[in-house]
Amino acid sequence: MPLEIFDDSSYEEYSLDYLLKHPDAFSRYREISGAVYWTECKVIRYDKKKELFTIEWTKTHKKKKVARYNLRFAIENEKKFNERVENAKKSAKRYEYQFRFNSRVQQMSLENLPELTKINIQEIIKKMAISNYQRYNY
Numbered sequence: 001m002p003l004e005i006f007d008d009s010s011y012e013e014y015s016l017d018y019l020l021k022h023p024d025a026f027s028r029y030r031e032i033s034g035a036v037y038w039t040e041c042k043v044i045r046y047d048k049k050k051e052l053f054t055i056e057w058t059k060t061h062k063k064k065k066v067a068r069y070n071l072r073f074a075i076e077n078e079k080k081f082n083e084r085v086e087n088a089k090k091s092a093k094r095y096e097y098q099f100r101f102n103s104r105v106q107q108m109s110l111e112n113l114p115e116l117t118k119i120n121i122q123e124i125i126k127k128m129a130i131s132n133y134q135r136y137n138y
Helices: 016-020 078-107 118-127
Strands: 024-030 036-047 052-057 063-066 071-073
Touching (some): 016 036, 024 052, 036 071
Antiparallel strands (some): 024 036, 024 071, 036 052, 052 063
């Protein structure tokens, strides 16, 4: 899934319209050797429907369509941008773990499962450190 799905808008410093008025930016560039680094580019256009930016790298003049997390505008705070990307990566990972867990649980059989006794439930509540656990009428 694209990282943009897990974006946290609280990291936004500027509106998209404002950023597009300041087209100087940086984007990831991959060499034939496999080396990847951020380098200067200009944003040429933005496709609202596809949510992709068309950029042109300053040194090579190659053009490419990139998603938001492959583009940092020059006016943006680099540290805050990197935190935004890392936060999205963590959210994506949490989603993946939850999705895998839910899939596994849904595949489990519910037949022949033992029921918890009243004592089992009270022990669980004690371990959860809930005071006055008797109020649950178990």
